[in-house]
Amino acid sequence: MKEEIIIAGFGGQGVLSMGKILAYSGLMEEKEVSWMPSYGPEQRGGTANVTVILSDDQISSPILNEFDVAVVLNQPSLDKFESKIKKGGVLIFDGYGINQLPTRKDIRVFRVNAMDAAIELNNSKAFNMIILGGLLKIKPMVKLENVVAGLKKSLPERHHKLIPMNEQAIKKGMEIIEEISI
Amino acid sequence: MAEEVKLMKGNEAIAHAAIRYGCDGYFGYPITPQSEVMETLMDEAPWETTGMVVLQAESEVAAINMVYGGAACGKAVMTSSSSPGVSLKQEGISYMAGAELPGLIVNIMRGGPGLGTIQPSQADYFQTTKGGGHGDYRLITLAPASVQEMADFVKLGFDLSFKYCNPAMILSDGIIGQMMEKVVLPDYQPRRSEEQIRKDCPWSTLGKPESRGRNVITSLELDSAEMEKNNIRFQKKYKEIEENEIRYEEINCENPEYLIVAFGSSARICQKVMEIAASEGVKVGLLRPITLWPYPYKAIHDLGVKVKGILCMELNAGQMIEDVRLAVECKVPVVHYGRLGGIVPDPSEVWEAMKAKLDIKTSHSDKTTAETGDSIDPDQLKEVISNLNKMVP
Known part of the structure; x- marks a missing residue:
């Protein structure tokens, strides 16, 4: 098993932390993991992305040019990474952030209307966890219980009360992700 | 535990x-x-x-x-x-x-x-x-x-x-x-x-006991004859380090056709380059210097002279390549690839450059670009290589 994933969007959308939670979940399953952020002069409103690799074997390059999965949360990220998805790979996008749909026909494309769902849950901070839920529905690379264990490990204790809310958001994402035909 | x-x-x-x-x-x-x-x-x-x-x-x-x-x-x-x-x-x-x-x-x-x-x-x-x-x-x-x-x-x-x-x-x-x-x-x-420090480092300036003279820590020595003695002592020490402390890692280095020499993050990228090369039927080994000084000249020489060509991949305009060339005494072609200014090349870009620079022919050379659409623009790559060629001797 090896999943090479790029998660990209605006700074402040929770791109890096979503990648971190995925990486911690992989750690809980005793997989090899790497988490490589773009650490340029990003700030809220700028672009941010992170490459996460989960693998049963040792990971060679943390820098990649093609991915099994691209999670894109805004238009510039879609424009940048659509061409870098492997043939037969997966593209997941947030319906709110994209105004021009992807065009490739040799990949599977999914939409998660995470922004709408986050507003429905009355918690805009749940946005990235809803996306993560969608990703895990399509690519069940880690078990939900291990995501929760990963959250416990990565969050300071004072934030542990937020874990049930995050779990709820992940489940919501699993429910609402839908495949789009291009 | x-x-x-x-x-x-x-x-x-x-x-x-x-x-x-x-x-x-x-x-x-x-x-x-x-x-x-x-x-x-x-x-x-x-x-x-x-x-x-x-x-x-x-x-x-x-x-x-x-x-x-x-x-x-x-x-x-x-x-x-x-x-x-x-x-x-x-x-x-x-x-x-x-x-x-x-x-x-x-x-x-x-x-x-x-x-x-x-x-x-x-x-x-x-x-x-x-x-x-x-x-x-x-x-x-x-x-x-x-x-x-x-x-x-x-x-x-x-x-x-x-x-x-x-x-x-x-x-x-x-x-x-x-x-x-x-x-x-x-x-x-x-x-x-x-107490342990006094024992391990008798030269340290932790306070002078009655039993010895004072310790002086300085790099200054105005008497040239004494300074030369210091220099000779340093050089002897450096030689000892060169003899005893060289460290390197060889990956996939049983009779490779080509060799990559890279350190640190570049070596990680090049591990993936090896995988891509293998998928195209080319056996590439990786020698990763762990100590950059003392440098593993002999290991690179012994392996390097047996291969058809060597790529030195580093995130600069060509620095370690000088040591790789010294190591193999210019007996085999040594080429460089690297990006500058904080740009990090991805593994397939490095492989395309390695093939171009060492004239490596594979049965399905265009696999990466053909399969992934436009992930590498061949014209852009040519331009990058040509610009780098102008800079690297």
Whole structure:
């Protein structure tokens, strides 16, 4: 098993932390993991992305040019990474952030209307966890219980009360992700 | 007890490893992309547990001179910075080499020259391995290629620097510093007591007992005849280090057709290049120097002269390639590929460049570009290669 994933969007959308939670979940399953952020002069409103690799074997390059999965949360990220998805790979996008749909026909494309769902849950901070839920529905690379264990490990204790809310958001994402035909 | 596997950045691993080593003091000044070293130390507050001092100095120059002072007392002390800050430390490093002081310096390289960029680079290879500061001195240089090695090399760096009474450097970059990977941190070892330091470092300036004369730590010697003796002693020590402390890793090196020589983050990228090459039916080996000084000339020679060509991949315009060419005595073609200014090439870009530069023919040469659409623009790659060719001799 090896999943090479790029998660990209605006700074402040929770791109890096979503990648971190995925990486911690992989750690809980005793997989090899790497988490490589773009650490340029990003700030809220700028672009941010992170490459996460989960693998049963040792990971060679943390820098990649093609991915099994691209999670894109805004238009510039879609424009940048659509061409870098492997043939037969997966593209997941947030319906709110994209105004021009992807065009490739040799990949599977999914939409998660995470922004709408986050507003429905009355918690805009749940946005990235809803996306993560969608990703895990399509690519069940880690078990939900291990995501929760990963959250416990990565969050300071004072934030542990937020874990049930995050779990709820992940489940919501699993429910609402839908495949789009291009 | 089972060792706990943790997930953390390379910079954080350095900080944790320093505390666990029993480091006596860290002196630093923040700079991207290495600020997490001091941030982590401040979070961990080791002064409350092991008694380790963590101090944000007023500048990089102050920090390295605090390291000089701590080291003169036989303490295990360190500093870290990134390229522009390490340039500022060069005078202090030269003085430490001249006074034969141990100490650990960490450089998480970024693109230069000048303030340059905050993105990853390996352009300080010359500075680190060929001098940096003035005078005939050498700096023990370790190049980690993983977060695990970032943690492990803190102990190795300190141990070597104390063994030879010479400063040591961990030379890494923004990729290994910023990425998170699994790591098993070393066990805690206590800080050495003052009594232990007096025993291990009889030269240290911890106060003069009746039983001996005073210890003087200085790099100054105005009498040329005496200074030459010092220099000869240093050179003898450097020779001993070259004989005993060369470290490197060979991956996939049983009779390869071609060889890649790369260190640190570049070696990680090139491991993937090997996988792509294998998928196209070309056997490529990777030799990764772990010590950049002392340099594994002989290992590169012995392997290098048997292959059809060597790629030296580094995130600079061609620095380590000089040592690779020296190693193989120009008996085989050695070409360079690297991107500049903080740009990090991806593995298929490196492979395309390697094929183009070493004229490697494969049955399905265009596989990568054909399968992934336009992930690499061949024209752009040609332009990059042609620009680099103009720069690299």
